[in-house]
Amino acid sequence: MELRHLSGFVAVAEELHFGRAAERTHIAQSPLSQQIRLLERDLGVKLFDRTTRSVRLTAAGQALLGPARHLLAEASAVRRTVQAAHLGEVGRVTVGFAGAGSYSALPVLTRAVGSELPGIELVLEGQTYTGEALGRIMDGSLDIGCEQFGRPIAAFQLTQQKLVDMALELHKATLTALHLARLKDGAGVHPAQISFGKLNNVREALEICRIARTVLGANGISLEYPVIRHTNDLESVLTYEGTTEMHTLALGQALTGHAAFR
Numbered sequence: 001m002e003l004r005h006l007s008g009f010v011a012v013a014e015e016l017h018f019g020r021a022a023e024r025t026h027i028a029q030s031p032l033s034q035q036i037r038l039l040e041r042d043l044g045v046k047l048f049d050r051t052t053r054s055v056r057l058t059a060a061g062q063a064l065l066g067p068a069r070h071l072l073a074e075a076s077a078v079r080r081t082v083q084a085a086h087l088g089e090v091g092r093v094t095v096g097f098a099g100a101g102s103y104s105a106l107p108v109l110t111r112a113v114g115s116e117l118p119g120i121e122l123v124l125e126g127q128t129y130t131g132e133a134l135g136r137i138m139d140g141s142l143d144i145g146c147e148q149f150g151r152p153i154a155a156f157q158l159t160q161q162k163l164v165d166m167a168l169e170l171h172k173a174t175l176t177a178l179h180l181a182r183l184k185d186g187a188g189v190h191p192a193q194i195s196f197g198k199l200n201n202v203r204e205a206l207e208i209c210r211i212a213r214t215v216l217g218a219n220g221i222s223l224e225y226p227v228i229r230h231t232n233d234l235e236s237v238l239t240y241e242g243t244t245e246m247h248t249l250a251l252g253q254a255l256t257g258h259a260a261f262r
Contacts, residue, residue: 001039001043002038006072009036009065009068010068010069011024016055043060043064046058047060090119091120093122094142094144095109095144096133096144097125110122110124153216169207169208170204173204176200180194180197192253195246195254196251199251202237205234206235206238212227213231
């Protein structure tokens with residue numbers, strides 16, 4: 001039994017006229033009659049009583065009409081489902097997001113999907129930061145990762161200013177360390193100069209970390225990113241080694257000639 005035979009049967013049963021049924025199914029009358037004969041042979045029953053003037057269903061034909069309609073409707077539904085899946089119109093989409101910026105975009109996304117793609121089920125997973133999101137997209141457990149700000153953070157003027165400020169301080173600190181290393185390898189370096197390098201570079205490194213945290217927004221305090229870990233390491237240096245106080249006093253003694261360590 002083939003679906004096209006059932007489709008032809010339903011058309012004839014509803015029209016009770018082979019000519020109209022042929023026009024409806026967009027085939028010639030002779031192939032349609034052939035389909036009906038093949039269906040009758042397959043089922044082993046007569047489905048229509050035909051004369052030169054009329055066509056009417058037999059009892060077997062009447063019994064077949066309802067199930068045939070149901071089978072054709074189910075087949076059409078299966079076809080639509082498969083085609084929609086192929087086009088990405090049905091299924092489940094997992095979206096990872098984090099940060100305040102996502103909360104304004106997600107309602108727009110969910111409304112648009114519900115309106116335009118009702119067959120798509122959205123699964124929203126919060127606290128999915130970029131590092132984790134990239135890994136999960138690669139392994140297939142996440143379909144989409146939302147950027148916190150909706151566009152690259154480097155595209156903001158204030159972010160570019162922060163990046164420039166950090167780059168300036170980083171390169172100045174690097175040049176300071178390089179100069180002190182060359183002094184040490186040459187004529188020698190004074191302890192106060194070492195204090196100058198340590199005090200300045202640790203202070204600027206901390207400031208760079210703090211600025212970098214603000215660039216990342218809420219992600220800046222997440223362990224998903226290295227910024228907060230570097231910040232904590234530098235704060236530990238200040239706490240356990242007394243970098244700021246000791247090197248400030250060392251420089252103060254070099255500038256004034258007075259020791260104020262006690």
